[in-house]
Amino acid sequence: QVQLVESGGGLVQAGGSLRLSCVASGRIFSINGMGWYRQAPGKQRELVATITTGGSTNYADSVEGRFTITRVHANNTVDLQMNSLKPEDAAVYYCNANGVRTYYTSSPMNYWGKGTLVTVSS
Numbered sequence: 001q002v003q004l005v006e007s008g009g010g011l012v013q014a015g016g017s018l019r020l021s022c023v024a025s026g027r028i029f030s031i032n033g034m035g036w037y038r039q040a041p042g043k044q045r046e047l048v049a050t051i052t053t054g055g056s057t058n059y060a061d062s063v064e065g066r067f068t069i070t071r072v073h074a075n076n077t078v079d080l081q082m083n084s085l086k087p088e089d090a091a092v093y094y095c096n097a098n099g100v101r102t103y104y105t106s107s108p109m110n111y112w113g114k115g116t117l118v119t120v121s122s
Helices: none
Strands: 003-007 010-013 018-025 028-030 033-039 046-051 057-059 067-072 077-082 091-102 109-112 116-121
Touching: 003 091, 003 109, 018 033, 018 091, 018 116, 033 067, 033 077, 046 067, 046 077, 057 067, 077 091
Parallel strands: 010 116
Antiparallel strands: 003 018, 018 077, 028 091, 033 046, 033 091, 046 057, 067 077, 091 109, 091 116
């Protein structure tokens, strides 16, 4: 079974920084894309940033220039460096891995972590 575990959330003042990390574990053969999404109370889950196998990145307009997504293929990890945080960045941040192939499944699957809470005080 594939598991995604996020870490690094917490409370930070506006203007501060946090680094989120996500590790995918299990008998993973390959992962296509990885990314971060967030969901604030009363709102839908939204894309924050994604990164492909080739390293191409995509950011939400609201975080462009402030957040940086990186990935280490060998460790099946994806990080999100968040700088210049704003109160509107507060949310539960979820890690996503798509196109995951394992040694015991034939079809690529999509997986989510349980989320890590980011709180930004003004």
